[in-house]
Amino acid sequence: MSRPATESHDPAGSDGDGTRGAYPPPVRRIALDRAPTVVADDPAERPLVSPSIERALRPATGRERLRIDELSIFYGDAPKPAVNAVTLPVHEGEVLALIGPSGCGKTTLLRSLNRLIELTPGARRQGRIVLDGEDIDGLEMTRLRRRVSMVFQQPNPFPMSIFDNVAYALREQSRKRPSKRDLLPRVEHALRRAGLWDEVSHDLSRPALRLSGGQQQRLCIARALAVEPEVLLMDEPCSALDPISTTVIEQLIHELRSELAIVIVTHNLQQARRVADNVAFMYLGDLIEYGPTEELFERPRAERTREYVGGTFG
Amino acid sequence: MLARLRGPLTDRRAGLLLGAPAVAVVLIVLAMLVFVAIQAWPTFQHNGLGWLGDGPAPTGGTVDQQLGSMVEGGEAPPPSAYAIKAWPLIFGTALTTVLSIAIGIVVSVLAAIFIVDLAPRRVRNVVVPVVRLLAAVPSVIYGLIGILVLVPFVNDNLISEGQRQSVQNVIPLTGPGLLVSVVLLTLMVTPIMIALITDALESVPRGWREGALALGVTQWRATMSVAVKAIRPAIVAAAVLASARALGEAIMLSMVSGSNGYAPRIQDGLIFLFEPLRPLAATIAENTESINSAALKSTLYAFAFLLLVSCFVLSLGSYFIKRSLRAQGAR
Structure with missing residues (x-):
C-alpha cells in the first residue's frame, strides 16, 4: 500500500x-x-x-x-x-x-x-x-559468504585469542592447517584495516572476550575482512557501542x-x-x-x- | 533464646545456617579420608609399593587366592597374611572406567549435537526427557539385563570355540567380561553426560554460530570448531562426573564382569574383550561379609582409599583443566 x-x-x-x-x-x-x-x-x-553533497552529485560510485x-x-x-x-x-x-523503523525488513x-x-x-x-553477474543461488554457500562477509549487531568474537579469531576463517578454508607464522601477515593486514593493530599487536594471544565492546566489534570487522570479501554487510554495527567507539567504527567504514x-x-x-x-x-x-x-x-x-x-x- | 530464634532471619544468621552444612560436608569428607587411610595403613605397610604390583605375591597365588588366604588369617593374622599384589583389580577398574568414559564422551557429544542442532522439535521433546530418565536408572537394573541378556548373547554368539580353547588353561571364557562390562557401564554413564553437554551446547550464544557461518564455514565445522570448542570445560566436567560414577560402580560390574581377579591382556587380541575381570568397587562389595579378618579389612580399606584418592585427583585435575580452558572465555 x-x-x-x-x-x-x-x-x-x-x-x-x-x-x-x-x-x-x-x-x-x-x-x-x-x-x-x-x-x-x-x-x-x-x-x-x-x-x-559532492558525492550525491555523482551518479554511481563504481561498477x-x-x-x-x-x-x-x-x-x-x-x-x-x-x-x-x-x-x-x-x-x-x-x-x-538501509534505514527504516523496527520491523521494516532491513x-x-x-x-x-x-x-x-x-x-x-x-x-x-x-x-x-x-x-x-552471477546468481548467488548458483554459488557455493561457503564461497558466497566469504565474498559477502558480515558484521553483526552484537559484537560476537569467538572465545579464543585475538589471533585465532582473525585467523579462524583462514584456517577453516585451508585444507592443510597453516602455521601461525604463515598466517601472521594476513592477520596483521586484517587487523590493520580494522584499525585495531596498534592496540592489540603487543599481545595477540589475549582472549578476545577481554577486549572492550568497541574493540570487539573492530575485531569482528577484522575477522570479516580477513577473508578478503567484496561486499561487507553490517547489521547495526554500532548500536551496542558507546559514542566514541561508534565514531571510530564510522571512521573505519569511510x-x-x-x-x-x-x-x-x-x-x-x-x-x-x-x-x-x-x-x-x-x-x-x-x-x-x-x-x-x-x-x-x-x-x-x-x-x-x-x-x-x-x-x-x- | 527461643525468642531470638523466632525473629527474622538476618543475613548473618542465614549465613551461619547455610554455612554450617557446607562446612560439615567438608569435615566429613576429610574425616572419611583420614579414617580410611588409617584403616588401610597395615596392608600398605606390609606390602610397600609391591601392593600396586602384578603377579604372585611372596606367598604365591593369584589376587583372588591372596584375598582368600586373608580370610583364614582371622582377627590376629601373621604378617604374611597381608601379602597382596592388587594390580589386576586396579587395572580392571581403570580399564572399564577409561574405556566407557572415552566411548561415552564421543557418543554424548555427537548425541548432544544431534539434539541441539539437528533433531526436529518433536523428536527432541521425546529424546531429552528419556535421556534424563535413563540417567536415573538404578545400576542394578543394568546388571540384571546384562546377566540375563548380554552375557548369554556374548557367550553363545561372539565367543568361538577356538577362542575358548586357546585360553582355557589360563582363564575360562563364559560370557561375562570386559565387553559386557564396558557396554553396560557406557550405557550407564552416557545419559548424564548427554544431559550435561546438551545443556552446555544450548547455552552457546547464537551469535558465535552465526558468526562462524557468516564467515563461510559449513554448519558442521561451525558446530565443531566454535560451539563444541567453547563447551570443552563442560565436557570435562561431564566426563569427571561420569568417571566418578564408573569408578564406584560395584553391583552391576560384580554381576557382569565375571568377578575374576584377572587382568585382561591386550596382546590376546579379540579375546581381550571377552576376558573376565573385577574392579576394586566390586571386590569391596563382594568381600564385606568376611570383614572380621583383619588383613582383609585393611585390604578392602586400601581399595576404598585408592578409589577416594582417584576421585579427588579427578576433581582436582578437572578444576585445573577447566580453569585453563576458561581463560580464553570458554564456558
Whole structure:
C-alpha cells in the first residue's frame, strides 16, 4: 500500500520543495536540534559531511557489485512478506545504508544477501540476488559468504585469542592447517584495516572476550575482512557501542569504502547521513525511497520518508 | 533464646545456617579420608609399593587366592597374611572406567549435537526427557539385563570355540567380561553426560554460530570448531562426573564382569574383550561379609582409599583443566 503512495507523491515532489522553502521546516529543525548531541564532539566527522553533497552529485560510485532484484522474503505463513519485491543496486566503493523503523525488513534484507536468512526456519525467498553477474543461488554457500562477509549487531568474537579469531576463517578454508607464522601477515593486514593493530599487536594471544565492546566489534570487522570479501554487510554495527567507539567504527567504514562495497543497516539516521553514499528507506517491507544520502535527507520525495527522516515516527 | 530464634532471619544468621552444612560436608569428607587411610595403613605397610604390583605375591597365588588366604588369617593374622599384589583389580577398574568414559564422551557429544542442532522439535521433546530418565536408572537394573541378556548373547554368539580353547588353561571364557562390562557401564554413564553437554551446547550464544557461518564455514565445522570448542570445560566436567560414577560402580560390574581377579591382556587380541575381570568397587562389595579378618579389612580399606584418592585427583585435575580452558572465555 505504501508503494502506490510513493508514486502518487512523485508529482508532489515540487510541493515538498515548496515546504522546504518555508524555512525552517519541522524536518530540518529537528535534524539541527539533534545534530550537536551526536556530532559536536567529533570534529573528525565534519569534513565528511560536506563532501557527501559532492558525492550525491555523482551518479554511481563504481561498477555494480551486487544487484537485488525483485527480492521478497516470507516468514512462515505470514500473508505479508517481510521484504516486498525490493530492487536495489550495490556499487563498488559505496556505502549503502538501509534505514527504516523496527520491523521494516532491513535486517531481513541484509541477511538474505549472504543467505544467512535460510537459517531462520520458515523463511522463503523470491526474486534474485546477483553478485558480479552471477546468481548467488548458483554459488557455493561457503564461497558466497566469504565474498559477502558480515558484521553483526552484537559484537560476537569467538572465545579464543585475538589471533585465532582473525585467523579462524583462514584456517577453516585451508585444507592443510597453516602455521601461525604463515598466517601472521594476513592477520596483521586484517587487523590493520580494522584499525585495531596498534592496540592489540603487543599481545595477540589475549582472549578476545577481554577486549572492550568497541574493540570487539573492530575485531569482528577484522575477522570479516580477513577473508578478503567484496561486499561487507553490517547489521547495526554500532548500536551496542558507546559514542566514541561508534565514531571510530564510522571512521573505519569511510576508510574501507574505497576497497569494497558496504551495506549497512542502521537505526541511527545521523549515522546513515554521516557514513552512507546512498540510502534506501524501507517501511513495512517495502522499499519506499532510494537515493543519494543528501538527496534523501534534504529533499525526500515520499511523504513517509519525509516523516521518518524528520523524526515524526520511527 | 527461643525468642531470638523466632525473629527474622538476618543475613548473618542465614549465613551461619547455610554455612554450617557446607562446612560439615567438608569435615566429613576429610574425616572419611583420614579414617580410611588409617584403616588401610597395615596392608600398605606390609606390602610397600609391591601392593600396586602384578603377579604372585611372596606367598604365591593369584589376587583372588591372596584375598582368600586373608580370610583364614582371622582377627590376629601373621604378617604374611597381608601379602597382596592388587594390580589386576586396579587395572580392571581403570580399564572399564577409561574405556566407557572415552566411548561415552564421543557418543554424548555427537548425541548432544544431534539434539541441539539437528533433531526436529518433536523428536527432541521425546529424546531429552528419556535421556534424563535413563540417567536415573538404578545400576542394578543394568546388571540384571546384562546377566540375563548380554552375557548369554556374548557367550553363545561372539565367543568361538577356538577362542575358548586357546585360553582355557589360563582363564575360562563364559560370557561375562570386559565387553559386557564396558557396554553396560557406557550405557550407564552416557545419559548424564548427554544431559550435561546438551545443556552446555544450548547455552552457546547464537551469535558465535552465526558468526562462524557468516564467515563461510559449513554448519558442521561451525558446530565443531566454535560451539563444541567453547563447551570443552563442560565436557570435562561431564566426563569427571561420569568417571566418578564408573569408578564406584560395584553391583552391576560384580554381576557382569565375571568377578575374576584377572587382568585382561591386550596382546590376546579379540579375546581381550571377552576376558573376565573385577574392579576394586566390586571386590569391596563382594568381600564385606568376611570383614572380621583383619588383613582383609585393611585390604578392602586400601581399595576404598585408592578409589577416594582417584576421585579427588579427578576433581582436582578437572578444576585445573577447566580453569585453563576458561581463560580464553570458554564456558
